[in-house]
Amino acid sequence: LSLATEIAGRYFASCLMNAAGIRCQSRRDLDALVQSSAGAYVTKSATPAPRSGNPAPRMATFPNGSFNSMGLPNNGLAYYLDYVLADEQKRPGKTNFLSLAGTSLADNLAMLHQINDSAYTGFVELNLSCPNVPGHPQTGYDFEATRQTLEAVFDFYQKPLGVKLPPYFDLAHFDAIAAVLNQFPLSFVTTINSVGNGLLVNVETETVVIKPKGGFGGIGGASVKPTALANVRALSQRLNPAIAVIGVGGIMSGKDAFEHILCGASMLQIGTQFGYEGVAVFERIAKELGDIMLLKGYSSIDDFRGKLKTLA
Numbered sequence: 025l026s027l028a029t030e031i032a033g034r035y036f037a038s039c040l041m042n043a044a045g046i047r048c049q050s051r052r053d054l055d056a057l058v059q060s061s062a063g064a065y066v067t068k069s070a071t072p073a074p075r076s077g078n079p080a081p082r083m084a085t086f087p088n089g090s091f092n093s094m095g096l097p098n099n100g101l102a103y104y105l106d107y108v109l110a111d112e113q114k115r116p117g118k119t120n121f122l123s124l125a126g127t128s129l130a131d132n133l134a135m136l137h138q139i140n141d142s143a144y145t146g147f148v149e150l151n152l153s154c155p156n157v158p159g160h161p162q163t164g165y166d167f168e169a170t171r172q173t174l175e176a177v178f179d180f181y182q183k184p185l186g187v188k189l190p191p192y193f194d195l196a197h198f199d200a201i202a203a204v205l206n207q208f209p210l211s212f213v214t215t216i217n218s219v220g221n222g223l224l225v226n227v228e229t230e231t232v233v234i235k236p237k238g239g240f241g242g243i244g245g246a247s248v249k250p251t252a253l254a255n256v257r258a259l260s261q262r263l264n265p266a267i268a269v270i271g272v273g274g275i276m277s278g279k280d281a282f283e284h285i286l287c288g289a290s291m292l293q294i295g296t297q298f299g300y301e302g303v304a305v306f307e308r309i310a311k312e313l314g315d316i317m318l319l320k321g322y323s324s325i326d327d328f329r330g331k332l333k334t335l336a
């Protein structure tokens with residue numbers, strides 16, 4: 025039985041990894057991921073210079089999920105690029121993901137030039153979906169801005185790159201974003217980022233629960249799984265088969281992982297539950313997913329990936 029997968033010709037011994045943003049900001053966090061049974065890691069979304077992010081409190085949990093308005097705190101591109109370059113020296117042939125989230129097209133292009141000119145051989149996950157930087161709408165909800173971004177990127181960028189998308193909620197929007205993405209040589213899309221701009225209310229204090237943006241924040245965890253599955257499925261059905269779909273959203277168990285793969289995911293990212301459980305989550309979910317596959321007689325994820333059936 026194997027949980028191995030492949031994206032853009034790169035092999036991964038496990039299809040489980042972290043989701044950008046959770047426990048991947050510091051070298052210490054990344055070292056723990058390297059030591060774990062995750063098939064790869066992704067670094068916290070980087071901007072050209074370090075950022076401290078939004079004022080605290082900026083994160084909360086609720087019974088069925090997580091809630092954040094971190095505001096892109098990160099140690100700057102040089103920190104993460106140094107880390108992945110050193111890791112590629114130590115472990116040649118292992119592919120990981122460098123996440124970028126410039127707050128302007130110019131910032132994204134400047135970072136991609138730096139990476140293009142470096143020795144880095146891994147993947148870039150270009151985040152077009154941060155919901156939490158005041159005054160910066162999510163690029164992924166603007167189809168023309170997304171097209172212009174990718175046009176400018178692929179005009180010079182030579183290494184494997186994918187995009188992190190916000191959740192879409194209308195079939196017309198799935199058609200529109202897929203039509204844009206299919207025009208470019210993307211290696212993958214990662215779907216979904218947080219369900220943006222939700223609101224939690226504290227009845228006792230009659231207040232919001234986080235400080236930034238008047239209390240609005242991105243929702244993750246169990247409550248977003250149906251939205252995540254719909255996005256994985258709808259994009260898998262519409263994208264050129266050379267573009268792998270990475271599923272993220274509400275994966276807390278092997279059963280959730282199995283559902284994402286049935287909907288078409290080639291790799292699975294774990295965010296909220298990784299935050300709660302730490303690196304032990306990768307072994308637990310691998311075991312649970314393996315047990316389901318064994319019961320069903322599947323020996324690899326390709327045996328059932330994308331094979332979700334509809335009702336007659």
Ligand code: RRO
Binds near residue numbers: 095151157217
């Ligand atoms: O740092 C954040 O506030 C953040 C980012 Br960049 C993102 O892409 N998704 C999210 O939920 N939070």
